[in-house]
Amino acid sequence: MNDTPISFKAMCARFDVTPRTLRYYEYIELLQPMREGRARFYTAREVARMTLIMRGRRFGFSLEELRQWLEMYDKQGTVPQFETFVKMADRQLVALKRQREELDATIAELLALRDETARLAAEARGNGDDAGTAEGG
Structure with missing residues (x-):
């Protein structure tokens, strides 16, 4: 990106966020845009910060965790900040893995139910059972 600042509308479009979201991030001081009147x-700094915010949200970090991450970014980080981020990331990785396991179990359960229902439908068709069809209402 070049050094030319981008507008509020362009920022919303670039990150596919609502104006309300962008104003909220400014309100809670995650972003500090330049102002000319209203x-x-x-x-480029704010665009980079917004990139980090969007990544962090995708990772599932809280707004406070994002604030810590942005502080580390702004100050080039200290060893304690790096260590804090590693712990934060480790906690989130555990949570994401747990969610993936739950999702995998849900998918397996739905597939089994779908397959059983398809088997029952095929069996009913083979027996000439059309009781489930709507004819003439």
Whole structure:
């Protein structure tokens, strides 16, 4: 990205967020756009911060965890900040793996139910049982 600041509308479009979301991130001081009157403009720094915010949200980090991550980014990080982030990431990885296991179990359960239902439908068709069809209402 070049050094030309981008508008509020362009920032919303670039990150596919609502104006309300962008204003909220500003309100809670995750972003600090430049202002000219009522207009907001976002520098390369703010675009980079928003990129980190969006990544962090995708990872499932809380807003407070995002704040810590952005602080580390802004200050080039200290060893304690790096260690805190590693612990935070480890906790989130455990949670995401647990969610994946739950999702895998749910998918397996739904597939089994679907297969059983398909088997019952095929069996009923083979027996000439059309009781489930709607004819003439």
